[in-house]
Amino acid sequence: xxxxxxxxxxxxxxxxxxxxxxxxxxxxxxxxxxxxxxxxxxxxxxxxxxxxxxxxxxxxxxxxxxxxxxxxxxxxxxxxxxxxxxxxxxxxxxxxxxxxxxxxxxxx
Numbered sequence: 717x718x719x720x721x722x723x724x725x726x727x728x729x730x731x732x733x734x735x736x737x738x739x740x741x742x743x744x745x746x747x748x749x750x751x752x753x754x755x756x757x758x759x760x761x762x763x764x765x766x767x768x769x770x771x772x773x774x775x776x777x778x779x780x781x782x783x784x785x786x787x788x789x790x791x792x793x794x795x796x797x798x799x800x801x802x803x804x805x806x807x808x809x810x811x812x813x814x815x816x817x818x819x820x821x822x823x824x
Contacts, residue, residue: 731795738790738799741783742806743770772815779819784812 724730739745746769749762770783791803806812 730793734790734793735796735799738787738794738802740767741770741787741790742802743767746770772811773818779815779822781819784815784819 720730724733745765745767747767748764750765750767751760751762752765753759754761770780772780772783774780787806788803791799791806
């Protein structure tokens with residue numbers, strides 16, 4: 717909350733931050749070049765930012781708890797129609813349901 721008050725002063729800033737975080741947790745930009753602004757010349761550039769993949773369940777069987785918790789939150793808070801549609805799609809996937817089930821059985 718302190719970071720939000722300090723760095724995200726406007727509703728638009730908050731919406732952009734939530735949208736960006738939802739893209740991260742969805743793994744949308746894995747292995748792709750992402751646009752960014754060069755602080756020295758203030759020009760828009762693209763580069764591979766080496767974002768790690770974000771599966772619901774990692775190869776070793778470990779659950780990605782942060783994705784399960786954060787992805788729906790940021791999709792909703794981004795307040796974009798396309799992200800709400802994406803949320804409904806994700807909530808109905810086998811991978812999401814399996815990860816939630818495993819999470820519940822591992823904490824019981």
